[in-house]
Amino acid sequence: MNWNSLKLRIRAVFWKTRAEDDLEDELQFHLSMEAQKHQASGLVEAEAARKAKISFGGLDQVKEACRDTRGISLIESTLQDLRYALKRVLREPWFAITVVATIGLGLGLNTALFTVFNAAVLRPLPVRDPDSLYQFAWYTRSSSGFISPENVRQVFNHSEAFLDILTYETVFSKSAGQFCRGKVKSSYLGKVESSY
Protein backbone atom coordinates (compact mmCIF):
# COMPACT_ATOMS: atom_id res chain seq x y z
CA MET A 1 0.00 0.00 0.00
CA ASN A 2 1.50 3.34 -0.96
CA TRP A 3 1.26 6.65 0.82
CA ASN A 4 -1.27 7.97 -1.67
CA SER A 5 -3.61 5.07 -1.04
CA LEU A 6 -3.17 5.34 2.73
CA LYS A 7 -4.17 9.01 2.65
CA LEU A 8 -7.32 8.18 0.69
CA ARG A 9 -8.20 5.34 3.06
CA ILE A 10 -7.73 7.46 6.16
CA ARG A 11 -9.91 10.13 4.61
CA ALA A 12 -12.55 7.52 3.77
CA VAL A 13 -12.61 6.16 7.34
CA PHE A 14 -12.67 9.45 9.24
CA TRP A 15 -14.59 11.60 6.79
CA LYS A 16 -16.91 8.87 5.71
CA THR A 17 -19.95 11.00 4.87
CA ARG A 18 -17.76 13.34 2.85
CA ALA A 19 -16.29 10.47 0.84
CA GLU A 20 -19.76 8.99 0.36
CA ASP A 21 -21.22 12.32 -0.76
CA ASP A 22 -18.36 12.77 -3.21
CA LEU A 23 -18.98 9.34 -4.66
CA GLU A 24 -22.71 10.02 -4.97
CA ASP A 25 -22.05 13.39 -6.64
CA GLU A 26 -19.57 11.91 -9.06
CA LEU A 27 -21.94 9.17 -10.19
CA GLN A 28 -24.96 11.50 -10.32
CA PHE A 29 -22.95 13.86 -12.50
CA HIS A 30 -22.27 11.01 -14.88
CA LEU A 31 -25.97 10.12 -14.98
CA SER A 32 -27.06 13.66 -15.75
CA MET A 33 -24.45 14.03 -18.48
CA GLU A 34 -25.66 10.79 -20.02
CA ALA A 35 -29.28 11.96 -19.77
CA GLN A 36 -28.38 15.25 -21.42
CA LYS A 37 -26.79 13.39 -24.28
CA HIS A 38 -29.96 11.37 -24.83
CA GLN A 39 -32.05 14.54 -24.59
CA ALA A 40 -29.89 16.21 -27.22
CA SER A 41 -30.57 13.31 -29.52
CA GLY A 42 -34.29 13.99 -29.23
CA LEU A 43 -35.67 12.13 -26.20
CA VAL A 44 -37.94 13.82 -23.66
CA GLU A 45 -36.39 14.55 -20.29
CA ALA A 46 -37.93 11.67 -18.34
CA GLU A 47 -37.20 9.14 -21.03
CA ALA A 48 -33.60 10.38 -21.31
CA ALA A 49 -33.06 10.05 -17.56
CA ARG A 50 -34.55 6.56 -17.61
CA LYS A 51 -32.32 5.46 -20.46
CA ALA A 52 -29.24 6.88 -18.73
CA LYS A 53 -30.08 4.95 -15.59
CA ILE A 54 -30.55 1.70 -17.47
CA SER A 55 -27.27 2.00 -19.34
CA PHE A 56 -25.47 2.78 -16.09
CA GLY A 57 -26.53 -0.44 -14.44
CA GLY A 58 -26.93 -0.87 -10.69
CA LEU A 59 -25.89 2.37 -9.01
CA ASP A 60 -25.40 0.63 -5.69
CA GLN A 61 -23.23 -2.10 -7.19
CA VAL A 62 -20.98 0.53 -8.78
CA LYS A 63 -20.75 2.37 -5.46
CA GLU A 64 -19.89 -0.84 -3.63
CA ALA A 65 -17.18 -1.64 -6.17
CA CYS A 66 -15.72 1.85 -5.67
CA ARG A 67 -15.81 1.41 -1.89
CA ASP A 68 -14.00 -1.89 -2.30
CA THR A 69 -11.07 -0.09 -3.91
CA ARG A 70 -10.90 2.11 -0.84
CA GLY A 71 -10.42 -1.09 1.09
CA ILE A 72 -12.33 0.11 4.12
CA SER A 73 -15.08 -2.48 3.90
CA LEU A 74 -13.04 -4.86 6.05
CA ILE A 75 -12.53 -2.27 8.81
CA GLU A 76 -16.16 -1.21 8.62
CA SER A 77 -17.57 -4.71 8.81
CA THR A 78 -15.23 -5.60 11.68
CA LEU A 79 -16.45 -2.58 13.62
CA GLN A 80 -20.03 -3.58 12.89
CA ASP A 81 -19.39 -7.11 14.13
CA LEU A 82 -17.82 -5.78 17.33
CA ARG A 83 -20.75 -3.45 18.00
CA TYR A 84 -23.20 -6.28 17.42
CA ALA A 85 -21.26 -8.63 19.70
CA LEU A 86 -21.14 -6.04 22.48
CA LYS A 87 -24.88 -5.44 22.20
CA ARG A 88 -25.64 -9.15 22.50
CA VAL A 89 -23.31 -9.55 25.48
CA LEU A 90 -24.98 -6.68 27.31
CA ARG A 91 -28.44 -8.02 26.56
CA GLU A 92 -27.69 -11.54 27.82
CA PRO A 93 -24.90 -11.31 30.40
CA TRP A 94 -25.43 -14.78 31.89
CA PHE A 95 -25.16 -16.41 28.54
CA ALA A 96 -21.93 -14.50 27.94
CA ILE A 97 -20.52 -15.48 31.33
CA THR A 98 -21.34 -19.13 30.70
CA VAL A 99 -19.63 -19.04 27.32
CA VAL A 100 -16.55 -17.31 28.69
CA ALA A 101 -16.34 -19.73 31.65
CA THR A 102 -16.75 -22.75 29.38
CA ILE A 103 -14.04 -21.62 27.01
CA GLY A 104 -11.80 -20.60 29.92
CA LEU A 105 -12.16 -23.95 31.69
CA GLY A 106 -11.62 -25.84 28.46
CA LEU A 107 -8.49 -23.91 27.70
CA GLY A 108 -7.14 -24.28 31.22
CA LEU A 109 -7.76 -28.00 31.33
CA ASN A 110 -6.14 -28.46 27.97
CA THR A 111 -3.07 -26.50 29.01
CA ALA A 112 -2.71 -28.47 32.22
CA LEU A 113 -3.10 -31.81 30.48
CA PHE A 114 -0.65 -30.84 27.80
CA THR A 115 1.93 -29.78 30.38
CA VAL A 116 1.75 -33.22 31.98
CA PHE A 117 1.75 -35.02 28.66
CA ASN A 118 4.66 -32.94 27.46
CA ALA A 119 6.76 -33.68 30.53
CA ALA A 120 5.91 -37.40 30.64
CA VAL A 121 5.76 -38.40 27.00
CA LEU A 122 7.14 -35.77 24.70
CA ARG A 123 10.21 -34.91 26.72
CA PRO A 124 11.59 -38.06 28.31
CA LEU A 125 14.69 -38.13 30.53
CA PRO A 126 17.71 -36.66 28.83
CA VAL A 127 19.56 -39.95 28.53
CA ARG A 128 19.96 -42.52 25.84
CA ASP A 129 17.30 -45.27 26.06
CA PRO A 130 15.50 -44.03 29.21
CA ASP A 131 13.54 -47.30 29.50
CA SER A 132 16.66 -49.15 30.53
CA LEU A 133 17.28 -46.79 33.43
CA TYR A 134 17.20 -48.10 37.02
CA GLN A 135 17.18 -46.14 40.22
CA PHE A 136 18.94 -47.62 43.23
CA ALA A 137 18.05 -47.25 46.86
CA TRP A 138 18.59 -49.21 50.02
CA TYR A 139 16.00 -50.60 52.40
CA THR A 140 16.21 -52.00 55.88
CA ARG A 141 13.38 -53.13 58.08
CA SER A 142 13.11 -49.72 59.69
CA SER A 143 14.26 -47.23 57.13
CA SER A 144 15.26 -46.56 53.58
CA GLY A 145 17.38 -44.11 51.64
CA PHE A 146 19.34 -43.44 48.52
CA ILE A 147 22.92 -44.38 47.93
CA SER A 148 25.54 -41.68 47.83
CA PRO A 149 27.30 -41.05 44.51
CA GLU A 150 30.56 -42.13 46.01
CA ASN A 151 29.11 -45.53 46.97
CA VAL A 152 27.50 -45.94 43.61
CA ARG A 153 30.81 -45.48 41.94
CA GLN A 154 32.50 -47.93 44.23
CA VAL A 155 29.85 -50.56 43.71
CA PHE A 156 29.23 -50.27 40.00
CA ASN A 157 32.64 -49.36 38.70
CA HIS A 158 33.59 -53.01 38.72
CA SER A 159 30.25 -54.35 37.55
CA GLU A 160 29.52 -55.30 33.98
CA ALA A 161 25.76 -55.19 34.43
CA PHE A 162 25.42 -51.48 33.62
CA LEU A 163 26.74 -49.47 30.77
CA ASP A 164 26.57 -46.05 32.34
CA ILE A 165 25.81 -44.48 35.66
CA LEU A 166 24.19 -41.17 36.37
CA THR A 167 24.22 -39.80 39.88
CA TYR A 168 22.78 -36.79 41.58
CA GLU A 169 22.89 -35.37 45.08
CA THR A 170 20.50 -33.29 47.02
CA VAL A 171 22.39 -30.62 48.86
CA PHE A 172 21.29 -28.62 51.87
CA SER A 173 22.97 -25.33 52.51
CA LYS A 174 22.51 -22.59 54.96
CA SER A 175 22.02 -19.15 53.53
CA ALA A 176 21.14 -15.99 55.46
CA GLY A 177 19.86 -18.00 58.39
CA GLN A 178 17.45 -20.11 56.37
CA PHE A 179 17.80 -23.65 55.18
CA CYS A 180 17.44 -24.04 51.48
CA ARG A 181 17.00 -27.29 49.73
CA GLY A 182 18.13 -27.66 46.17
CA LYS A 183 18.69 -30.52 43.86
CA VAL A 184 22.12 -30.44 42.32
CA LYS A 185 22.34 -32.52 39.25
CA SER A 186 25.68 -34.01 39.74
CA SER A 187 28.09 -34.53 37.33
CA TYR A 188 28.74 -38.07 36.41
CA LEU A 189 27.69 -39.73 33.22
CA GLY A 190 30.30 -42.07 31.96
CA LYS A 191 31.08 -45.54 30.90
CA VAL A 192 31.54 -47.91 33.77
CA GLU A 193 34.12 -49.86 31.91
CA SER A 194 36.34 -46.87 31.58
CA SER A 195 38.94 -46.75 34.26
CA TYR A 196 38.20 -44.53 37.13
Added chain:
Amino acid sequence: MTKPKRLDLLQGTLDLLILRTLQGDPMHGWAISERIQQISEDVLQVNQGSLYPALHRLEHQGWIAAEWGVSELGRRARFYQLTSAGKKQLQLERGNWDRLSSAIGKVLEHA
Protein backbone atom coordinates in the same frame (compact mmCIF):
# COMPACT_ATOMS: atom_id res chain seq x y z
CA MET B 1 -25.86 -2.88 -43.66
CA THR B 2 -25.27 -4.49 -40.29
CA LYS B 3 -23.76 -2.43 -37.57
CA PRO B 4 -20.41 -3.81 -36.35
CA LYS B 5 -20.82 -5.46 -32.98
CA ARG B 6 -19.55 -3.70 -29.92
CA LEU B 7 -16.71 -5.48 -28.23
CA ASP B 8 -16.23 -6.01 -24.56
CA LEU B 9 -12.93 -4.77 -23.22
CA LEU B 10 -10.24 -7.30 -22.61
CA GLN B 11 -9.33 -7.78 -18.99
CA GLY B 12 -6.75 -5.21 -17.94
CA THR B 13 -7.00 -3.04 -21.04
CA LEU B 14 -9.38 -0.55 -19.44
CA ASP B 15 -6.59 0.82 -17.22
CA LEU B 16 -4.39 1.31 -20.25
CA LEU B 17 -7.14 3.11 -22.16
CA ILE B 18 -7.94 5.39 -19.23
CA LEU B 19 -4.30 6.32 -18.74
CA ARG B 20 -3.89 7.03 -22.46
CA THR B 21 -7.07 9.11 -22.58
CA LEU B 22 -5.83 11.22 -19.68
CA GLN B 23 -2.53 11.97 -21.38
CA GLY B 24 -3.95 15.33 -22.48
CA ASP B 25 -6.13 17.60 -20.38
CA PRO B 26 -7.85 16.58 -17.11
CA MET B 27 -11.21 14.92 -17.74
CA HIS B 28 -14.20 13.71 -15.74
CA GLY B 29 -15.42 10.13 -15.87
CA TRP B 30 -18.22 10.68 -18.33
CA ALA B 31 -15.91 12.46 -20.79
CA ILE B 32 -13.39 9.63 -20.54
CA SER B 33 -15.97 7.00 -21.46
CA GLU B 34 -17.34 9.16 -24.31
CA ARG B 35 -13.86 9.79 -25.64
CA ILE B 36 -12.94 6.10 -25.70
CA GLN B 37 -16.20 5.29 -27.44
CA GLN B 38 -15.77 8.06 -30.03
CA ILE B 39 -12.16 7.38 -30.91
CA SER B 40 -12.78 3.64 -31.21
CA GLU B 41 -15.70 4.52 -33.53
CA ASP B 42 -18.21 2.96 -31.16
CA VAL B 43 -16.45 -0.41 -31.15
CA LEU B 44 -15.29 -0.11 -27.56
CA GLN B 45 -17.91 0.71 -25.03
CA VAL B 46 -16.81 1.44 -21.51
CA ASN B 47 -19.12 -0.04 -18.97
CA GLN B 48 -19.75 2.49 -16.19
CA GLY B 49 -19.85 -0.35 -13.73
CA SER B 50 -16.17 -0.92 -14.33
CA LEU B 51 -15.11 2.63 -15.25
CA TYR B 52 -15.58 4.22 -11.84
CA PRO B 53 -14.04 1.41 -9.80
CA ALA B 54 -11.11 1.50 -12.23
CA LEU B 55 -10.73 5.26 -11.80
CA HIS B 56 -10.75 4.91 -8.03
CA ARG B 57 -8.28 2.06 -8.18
CA LEU B 58 -5.90 4.03 -10.39
CA GLU B 59 -6.22 6.95 -8.01
CA HIS B 60 -5.27 4.70 -5.11
CA GLN B 61 -2.29 3.47 -7.08
CA GLY B 62 -1.20 7.08 -7.48
CA TRP B 63 -1.26 6.95 -11.25
CA ILE B 64 -4.02 9.51 -11.59
CA ALA B 65 -5.04 12.34 -9.27
CA ALA B 66 -8.58 13.65 -8.82
CA GLU B 67 -9.77 17.15 -8.19
CA TRP B 68 -13.20 18.74 -8.03
CA GLY B 69 -13.73 21.33 -10.71
CA VAL B 70 -16.50 22.91 -12.74
CA SER B 71 -17.65 21.15 -15.89
CA GLU B 72 -18.33 22.75 -19.26
CA LEU B 73 -21.96 23.18 -18.28
CA GLY B 74 -21.20 24.78 -14.93
CA ARG B 75 -21.74 21.71 -12.76
CA ARG B 76 -19.41 20.39 -10.07
CA ALA B 77 -17.48 17.42 -11.46
CA ARG B 78 -14.54 15.28 -10.47
CA PHE B 79 -11.65 15.72 -12.89
CA TYR B 80 -8.90 13.18 -13.26
CA GLN B 81 -5.35 13.93 -14.31
CA LEU B 82 -2.33 11.78 -15.09
CA THR B 83 0.44 11.95 -12.46
CA SER B 84 4.11 11.51 -13.25
CA ALA B 85 3.96 7.98 -11.85
CA GLY B 86 0.96 7.45 -14.12
CA LYS B 87 2.96 8.59 -17.16
CA LYS B 88 5.58 5.97 -16.38
CA GLN B 89 2.91 3.32 -15.88
CA LEU B 90 1.32 4.26 -19.20
CA GLN B 91 4.64 3.80 -20.99
CA LEU B 92 5.13 0.44 -19.32
CA GLU B 93 1.64 -0.87 -20.07
CA ARG B 94 1.78 0.45 -23.60
CA GLY B 95 5.01 -1.44 -24.17
CA ASN B 96 3.43 -4.60 -22.78
CA TRP B 97 0.38 -4.17 -24.99
CA ASP B 98 2.50 -3.64 -28.12
CA ARG B 99 4.49 -6.77 -27.41
CA LEU B 100 1.37 -8.82 -26.70
CA SER B 101 -0.56 -7.69 -29.77
CA SER B 102 2.40 -8.09 -32.12
CA ALA B 103 3.04 -11.57 -30.73
CA ILE B 104 -0.58 -12.57 -31.24
CA GLY B 105 -0.47 -11.03 -34.72
CA LYS B 106 2.58 -13.09 -35.62
CA VAL B 107 0.98 -16.32 -34.47
CA LEU B 108 -2.20 -15.57 -36.41
CA GLU B 109 -0.19 -14.81 -39.54
CA HIS B 110 2.28 -17.64 -39.55
CA ALA B 111 1.11 -20.54 -37.45
